[in-house]
Structures are given as C-alpha cells and as structure tokens.
Amino acid sequence: MAKKIDTSTIVIENIIVHSIPRHRKGDFSIKPKYSEQESSLPDGLRVFFKDKIIQSLQSNKELRVCYDTESVSPVSTYINQILNTDGAELVKQSKLMTKYLFEIQGGQNSSGILVVIFGKINNQNTCIIIKLEKDEGAQLELDPKTNSFNIKDVKNLMLTRRTKIYKVGLFVDKSVFEIKYDGSTADLQIDPKTKKEVTTWFIEKFLGCVPLADPRTTTKKFHDLTTTFIQSIEDPIKKAKYTQDLNSYLQKNTHRISAKEFADDYMETSDKDLYNNYLKEKEFRMSEFPKDNYFIENKIKKLTMTFDNDIAIVGNKGTFDQNVKLEKQKDGTTKAEIISKVKSVR
Amino acid sequence: MINVQKIVDLWNEEQPKYEELGKIVCAFIKDKITEYEILPEIQYRTKELLSIIKKVKKKQDHKEYSYHHLKDKLGIRIICSFQEELEIIDKLLHDFFTIIEAEYKQEELDFDKLDYVSNHYDVQINLDVDEFGKYTNLGALIFEIQVRTLNQHAWSNMAHSLAYKQDKDLPPKLKRKVYRLLSLYELADDEFSSVNKALKEYKDNHSFTLLKKLEGKFYKYAKIDFDREITLYTIDILLSYYENEDSVNQIICKIGNFITNNEQKIKRIYDENRNRFYAILFLTQPEIFIIWFMLQNNPFTLEDNWANDFEEEDLEQIKTLWGNDL
Numbered sequence: 001m002a003k004k005i006d007t008s009t010i011v012i013e014n015i016i017v018h019s020i021p022r023h024r025k026g027d028f029s030i031k032p033k034y035s036e037q038e039s040s041l042p043d044g045l046r047v048f049f050k051d052k053i054i055q056s057l058q059s060n061k062e063l064r065v066c067y068d069t070e071s072v073s074p075v076s077t078y079i080n081q082i083l084n085t086d087g088a089e090l091v092k093q094s095k096l097m098t099k100y101l102f103e104i105q106g107g108q109n110s111s112g113i114l115v116v117i118f119g120k121i122n123n124q125n126t127c128i129i130i131k132l133e134k135d136e137g138a139q140l141e142l143d144p145k146t147n148s149f150n151i152k153d154v155k156n157l158m159l160t161r162r163t164k165i166y167k168v169g170l171f172v173d174k175s176v177f178e179i180k181y182d183g184s185t186a187d188l189q190i191d192p193k194t195k196k197e198v199t200t201w202f203i204e205k206f207l208g209c210v211p212l213a214d215p216r217t218t219t220k221k222f223h224d225l226t227t228t229f230i231q232s233i234e235d236p237i238k239k240a241k242y243t244q245d246l247n248s249y250l251q252k253n254t255h256r257i258s259a260k261e262f263a264d265d266y267m268e269t270s271d272k273d274l275y276n277n278y279l280k281e282k283e284f285r286m287s288e289f290p291k292d293n294y295f296i297e298n299k300i301k302k303l304t305m306t307f308d309n310d311i312a313i314v315g316n317k318g319t320f321d322q323n324v325k326l327e328k329q330k331d332g333t334t335k336a337e338i339i340s341k342v343k344s345v346r
Numbered sequence: 347m348i349n350v351q352k353i354v355d356l357w358n359e360e361q362p363k364y365e366e367l368g369k370i371v372c373a374f375i376k377d378k379i380t381e382y383e384i385l386p387e388i389q390y391r392t393k394e395l396l397s398i399i400k401k402v403k404k405k406q407d408h409k410e411y412s413y414h415h416l417k418d419k420l421g422i423r424i425i426c427s428f429q430e431e432l433e434i435i436d437k438l439l440h441d442f443f444t445i446i447e448a449e450y451k452q453e454e455l456d457f458d459k460l461d462y463v464s465n466h467y468d469v470q471i472n473l474d475v476d477e478f479g480k481y482t483n484l485g486a487l488i489f490e491i492q493v494r495t496l497n498q499h500a501w502s503n504m505a506h507s508l509a510y511k512q513d514k515d516l517p518p519k520l521k522r523k524v525y526r527l528l529s530l531y532e533l534a535d536d537e538f539s540s541v542n543k544a545l546k547e548y549k550d551n552h553s554f555t556l557l558k559k560l561e562g563k564f565y566k567y568a569k570i571d572f573d574r575e576i577t578l579y580t581i582d583i584l585l586s587y588y589e590n591e592d593s594v595n596q597i598i599c600k601i602g603n604f605i606t607n608n609e610q611k612i613k614r615i616y617d618e619n620r621n622r623f624y625a626i627l628f629l630t631q632p633e634i635f636i637i638w639f640m641l642q643n644n645p646f647t648l649e650d651n652w653a654n655d656f657e658e659e660d661l662e663q664i665k666t667l668w669g670n671d672l
Contacts, residue, residue, distance in 0.1 A: 008611060008669025047622070051666050058670045170672065184672040263646065270589050272646035 003177045004122060005184075007054045007170075011120040012046050012128075014038045014087050017149040018098040019140050022111040032102045033140075034095050036147035045151050049117070052158065053128055056168040056186040060260050062287045064181040065169075065209035073208025074100060075129075076182070079171045082127045087118030097129070101206055109133075113140060113154060124176050129169045131202060132157065167202040169209075181212040215292035221284060222259060223250060223296045229278045233271070236334050237326050240305060242266060244321045247300050250293060258288040305336070313338070348403050353413045357395050364392045364420040367471070367484045371422055374477055378442065379424075380569045382434045383562030386426035393419050417446075417468045420489035425499045428542050429535045432465060435493050442478075443469040446488055464494030464502070497531045497538075552594050553581040556601065556636065563605050564632035567616040570623075572631050580633040584640065587651040597639060604639045612638075615667050628664055637661075638668050 019033040041049075056062070067076040078093040078100075094116035101114060110133040117128040132154070134140075140153050158166070171183035185207065187200050203209050211218070223246070230242040245266035249257065259279055263272040263286075276286060293300065303320045306312040313324060313336060325337040368390035376388050398416060405411035424435055439445065451463040471478040473485045494502065516524065546558045557577055564572060588594050605612065612635075619629060628634050640648040641664070652661050 005672040006611070006669050007672060008615065008667065010669075054666045054669050055662070057672060058665060062670075062672070064672065269646050269650045272650070273644045276646060277643070 002179045005172065005177060005179070006122055007057050009120070009122045010050050010053060010126070010128075010170075012041065012049055012117050013120065014090050014118045015041050015049065015151060016090055016094050016116050017140075017151065017154055018094065018114045018116075019142075019149065020098060020102050020105065020112045020114060022109065023102075024106065032098050033142055033149075034098060035091070035142070035149050037091060039148045039151040040146075041151055045155055048155055049115075049130075049151075052166075053117075053130070053168055053170065056166065056188060057170060057184055059186055059188065060258050060287050061186045061188050063185050063187075063203070063289065064212040064285075065183055065185050065203060065207070066180070066212055067182050068204070068208050068210040071204070071208030071210075073206060075207050076209075079127045079129075080173075082116075082118055083125045083171070083173050086125060090116060090118045101131075104201075104205055113149075113157070115154060121170070121172060122177075124172060127171045129171075129207070131167045131206075133166075169203070169207050182209070185209065211290055213289070215290040216294045218289045219250070219257070219292050220295040222257070222289075223299065225279060225282055225284050226259065226262065226275075229275050232278075235328075237328050238268075238271075240326055241321070242271075243303060247303060247320075250291070250296070250300050255290060256288045257291045258286060259284065260286040261288070307334070307336070348399070348406060350399055353399055353402065354395065356413055357398060357419075360419070361392055363484060363487065364489065367481075367487055367489065368392060368420050368422065370478075370481060370484070371420075371471065371489070374442070375422070375424065375438070377569065378438060379435065380565045380567075382438060383566050384426065384431050384434060385565040385569075385571055386424050386431060386435065388422065388424050390420065390422045393421070417488050418490040420487070422489065422491045423499075424491065424493045426493070426495055428539050429495050430539055432493055432495065436465065439467055439469065439491060439493075442472060442475050443467070443491075444472045445469050464492045464498045467491040467493070495535050497535045501528070501531045552585055552598060553578050555598055556581050556585075557632070559598070559601060560632035560635055563602075563635065567612050568623075568630060568632075569616075569620075570630060577631055577633050580631065581636060583655050584633065584636055584648075587640075587647050588644075593644070593647075597636065600643075601635060601639055604642070605635055608638075611668075619667065626663055626667070628660055629667070634664065637664055641665060641668055 016035050016038045018035055021030050021032070023030040075097055078097050081089045081093045094114070097116060098114050101112075105112075113132040113134060115130040115132070117130070119126055119128065134157055140149055140157065142148070143150055167185070167187045169183055169185040172179075174180065174182050185203050187202050226246050227243070230239055230246065233239045233242065246262065249262050249266065259275070263275050267275060279286060302314055302316065304312055304314045305320075305324070315323060323338060323340065327335040327337070329335055372388055372390045379386060379388070393416070398413065398419065401416065402411060402413055405415070426432065426435065436448075439448075446468040448468075449466040451466060467490065468488055469491055470488055471481060471485060473479055473482060478485075545554070548558070549555055557574065560577075561572075585594050585597075616629070619626060623630050628637065637648065649661070652658065
C-alpha cells in the first residue's frame with residue numbers, strides 16, 4: 001500500500017543556489033554562476049523555505065508527475081544521484097542541472113535562480129528544486145569567501161516584486177513510498193501580459209516529466225465522477241444547472257482544469273464540500289490537471305433532460321441554459337419554458 | 347545544641363544542587379503532566395537558610411534531629427484545579443520518581459480534625475527515567491513534592507496567616523468557626539469537581555462542549571494555557587459557517603478521533619513551532635484543532651467564509667502548518 005507523502009514533514013537539510021543569467025540560445029559567452037558549496041541555512045530561513053515549498057505544493061497547481069522515459073532531459077538522473085547518495089552529491093549534481101537549464105533556455109527566458117535542496121519527507125530522502133525568475137535589476141552576488149550565494153538574498157528576492165512566482169518540483173524514490181509517481185510539481189508561472197498560462201516547459205523540458213495519468217483519462221474520470229455526483233443531487237433545477245456548468249467548464253478555452261476550480265466557480269458552498277468528499281472517496285484529486293476532452297467529446301456535445309412524464313428536451317450543451325427556462329413549482333415539479341419556432345418534429 | 351556554622355556550610359554547598367534539581371524536576375513535571383491532559387500550576391523553592399536552622403532547632407527540642415533529616419530542603423508544589431487531578435498526579439509521581447514516603451494526609455485525617463491538607467511525597471529522581479539518567483550527582487537527594495487543590499492551597503495559606511494549627515486547643519466557639527470555614531473549602535472542591543464533570547457532559551452549547559473536549563488535548567500538545575474568551579468567540583464563528591445542525595454535531599462527535607488519528611502530526615507541528623508561537627497565535631488556542639478538522643473535512647465551508655471574520659494570511663499560515671498529501 002502506498003505510503004503517505006505529507007508536506008508538513010519536510011525537513012530541509014542542505015540547500016544550494018545557482019544563478020542563470022539571461023542569454024541568447026547558443027550564446028555561451030555568458031555563463032551560469034555556480035555555488036561551489038552549500039549555503040548555510042539559519043533556522044528562520046529554513047522555516048521560510050519550507051513554508052514556501054508547502055504553499056506551492058498545496059496550491060491548485062500541484063501535479064503528480066513521472067519521469068518521461070522519452071525525454072532527453074538528464075535531470076531525473078541528477079535527482080536520483082542526489083537521493084541515492086543521501087545528498088552527498090548535491091553540489092555536483094545541482095551544478096549539472098543548472099548547466100542543463102542554461103543550455104535549454106533561450107533569449108525569451110528571464111534570468112533565474114535555481115535552488116536545489118536535499119532533505120527528508122516522511123523521514124525519507126527527497127530532492128526539491130525551486131526555480132525563480134528575476135528581473136534583470138535583481139542581483140545575486142556570490143560571496144567570494146564561501147563561494148556560495150547568501151540564502152538570505154534569495155529570500156529577499158522571493159519577497160520582492162522583482163522576482164516572479166516560482167516553480168517547484170519535489171522528488172522521492174517512488175519504490176520507497178510504493179507509489180506510481182516520481183514527484184509533485186507546481187508550475188505557478190503565469191504570463192502577466194495575457195494572464196494565460198504559458199507552456200509548462202519547466203515540468204516537461206527541464207525536469208523531463210509528464211503527468212502521472214494520461215490527460216484524456218483524467219479528464220474523462222473528472223467528467224464521469226462529477227456527473228455522477230451531480231446526478232445524486234435531489235433538486236432537479238440545481239442538477240440541470242450544474243450539468244450545464246460542467247459542460248461549459250469543460251469547453252472553456254483553458255489547457256488545465258481542476259475539480260477545485262469547477263466547485264469554486266459554479267457550486268454552492270455546502271455542495272462543494274459534499275463534492276470534495278465524494279471525490280476524495282473516489283481518490284480523485286481536487287488539484288489541476290491538463291485537460292484533454294478526446295474521450296468525452298461526444299458526451300459534452302448534447303444535453304438531454306428527461307421528465308417524469310417521459311417528455312425529453314435535447315439541446316446543445318453550452319446554450320441549453322440560455323434557451324430553456326426552468327422553474328421550480330410548489331408541488332415539487334419543474335416547469336420548463338422554451339420560446340422558439342418549431343423547426344422539425346420526428 | 348545545634349552547630350549553626352556547620353548547617354551554614356553544608357547548605358552553602360548543597361543549595362545550588364537542590365536549586366538545579368528543582369529546575370530539572372519542575373521542567374520535567376510541567377512537560378510530562380500535559381500528556382495527562384491537565385495543566386496544574388507547578389512551583390519549586392529551596393528552603394531558606396534561616397528556616398532550616400529554625401526547623402532543626404525546633405525539632406531537636408523533641409527528638410534527635412539534624413540537618414540531614416530534613417527532607418524539604420527542596421519543595422515542589424503542584425496546585426491543581428480539581429481534586430480528581432490529584433489521582434492523575436499521584437500516578438505520574440509513582441511512574442517517574444522513587445517514592446520514599448507518600449502521605450495522603452486528607453485520607454488519614456479523622457472526621458473531627460480541623461484541617462484540609464495536601465498529599466505529600468518524599469521522593470528522589472528515578473535515574474532509570476531517560477530524562478533523569480544523566481543526573482547521577484543529584485540521584486541521592488531527597489526532596490518533597492506537595493500536591494494540592496486550589497482550595498487546599500487557599501486553606502493552607504489562610505491557616506498560615508492566621509497562625510492556626512489544628513492541634514491547638516481552641517475555645518468551642520472559635521473551633522466551630524474553623525469547622526464552618528473548612529467545610530466550605532471541602533464543599534467547594536466537591537462542587538467544583540461535579541460542576542466540571544457536568545460541564546463536560548453539557549450538550550446545549552456547542553461551542554462550550556467543543557471547548558471542554560479540546561482543552562485537555564490542547565494542554566497535551568501546546569503545554570500552555572489559553573484565552574478561553576477568544577476560543578469561545580472563535581468557535582462560535584466557525585460553527586456559524588455550517589448551514590445545519592448535523593454538520594456541527596459531526597464535528598463534536600468526530601473531533602476527538604481526528605486529534606487522536608493525527609496525534610503524531612499535531613505533536614510534531616507543536617514541537618517544531620514552539621519557539622515561534624508568538625508569530626502563529628492560532629497555534630496557541632485550541633480552536634486550531636477545529637480549523638484543521640475543517641480543512642480536512644469541510645475545506646470549502648471554511649475557506650468560503652473565513653475572510654469575513656479573520657485575516658486570510660492566518661488561514662494561509664494554518665494551512666501551511668498542516669501541509670498536504672502529495
């Protein structure tokens with residue numbers, strides 16, 4: 001049976017910071033600034049970084065991932081080296097990670113900081129990677145005496161607006177936890193101009209990971225479980241509303257969706273908790289996943305509402321609520337009103 | 347004839363050891379006793395030199411008695427709120443100390459004796475107990491532990507101020523006054539106990555029921571006292587987030603198990619954050635257990651309403667402490 005991975009048990013043991021300057025792809029006249037040794041970490045800062053990691057992995061953006069066997073990224077090898085050597089190779093492997101990140105970044109990427117941590121989670125080894133992007137003006141200076149970056153400067157950068165929201169990946173040895181995934185990531189990067197999510201190159205290109213489950217399967221499971229939950233609601237008007245909402249939500253122009261977002265956007269608070277508990281029981285997570293409607297395309301095209309008297313209304317999902325007015329009657333029945341021209345009768 | 351100088355020399359040499367022992371034992375009892383879900387007041391004192399000399403001198407008038415016979419050179423006093431806690435503390439003392447002599451004075455008192463007295467134990471630290479193992483230099487020292495209720499403590503202090511001793515031959519009228527007073531203290535202890543028991547079973551006020559369910563657990567992990575007014579106010583608000591009575595009853599029924607099932611996690615959170623309680627005030631109030639319960643079981647009910655009454659940052663902090671399963 002899979003063992004729990006509880007973020008509250010994270011213990012940061014060693015931490016190292018490297019800096020990646022902005023550069024054009026293939027321009028190797030600029031080089032990353034490497035720490036040659038781990039940074040010292042006072043207790044207050046240890047708590048700060050632990051809190052930041054938990055907050056990211058607690059967010060709706062958290063996603064279970066596996067190493068992609070077809071990925072060219074060597075990062076999984078570096079992570080495993082850190083885990084297998086109980087952190088002894090943290091300096092060496094984190095430098096290799098930084099070098100790889102530098103190589104795959106192009107001119108469109110901001111300069112950044114890579115923080116690599118060796119520690120424990122549930123008393124087992126873990127490797128945590130944090131990538132921060134910073135504005136050009138935000139400087140991080142190597143201490144010539146220690147040949148490492150001062151971790152306090154990283155904290156200050158994280159607290160100022162000159163550093164964009166970070167990305168986090170936490171990895172473990174899955175055989176130790178008897179789980180099917182290698183870690184969890186949270187890519188919190190939002191493009192400030194368009195407010196749309198940009199590619200998850202941090203997860204895919206850099207870390208070389210893919211989501212644990214096929215997005216087509218996850219999306220179908222989300223649709224099916226949510227539909228079953230909605231069907232269990234007694235109030236027919238609410239049932240119809242949530243069914244239409246689910247359809248609209250699945251057809252929204254976004255790449256990632258989540259049960260939490262669906263609940264937050266469409267449900268009443270008391271239903272949200274019932275929905276949450278139902279999904280928990282079914283072991284379906286509330287956090288985001290990449291959407292792929294491939295398996296449910298047909299299901300979300302049409303919506304059929306059947307009444308007790310065997311009369312059914314069939315409509316295109318998404319426009320159903322605009323064309324059918326439902327009204328609850330005192331005797332518990334529902335009145336449906338459609339005002340339109342009759343097109344055909346079959 | 348007592349050799350005062352010898353006592354002075356001996357005490358000058360031994361007093362620092364007893365002082366150290368007092369600190370160690372006090373800290374130990376304060377830490378351990380919360381595991382029994384109570385939070386009595388614990389004090390210690392080393393005896394004043396003058397008191398030692400006077401006591402030896404006084405005792406020598408009746409029998410052979412020297413400085414070495416004194417067993418209360420260090421005195422630890424444990425004052426609890428309710429008399430049923432005396433038994434809990436008795437168990438703790440037997441579990442972790444070597445009891446040389448235990449006197450349950452109240453039980454031994456004849457019905458017509460005028461006194462209301464505490465339990466006294468002459469003890470040594472038990473070197474087999476992990477926390478005491480390293481103090482071999484203090485292992486032989488005998489000291490006294492007094493355990494009493496608040497009312498016994500009040501009686502004792504008043505009796506001291508009145509210079510009253512139960513064996514004094516008092517005129518009947520005065521004796522009667524003392525009897526009446528004493529009965530008030532004893533009755534008060536009995537009544538406090540029964541009220542406390544009744545309050546624990548009181549079901550009409552949900553917030554109060556929850557407070558009673560949580561306070562012992564809170565002592566166990568936080569090891570400090572809390573502000574009851576804030577707790578009742580906060581619980582009232584949290585419970586108002588629920589739309590029906592069933593959900594509130596569910597919390598009342600399930601909160602105990604929730605805490606037990608998460609015991610290790612709660613203990614770890616408290617141990618890790620004890621030195622920054624000042625920055626996480628919710629951690630210093632028992633309603634934190636209800637918030638964690640809601641985060642686990644009714645997160646939307648909590649999160650949708652929280653900002654109306656509390657700071658969003660506080661909830662963020664509480665969530666971070668609790669973490670999540672990946």
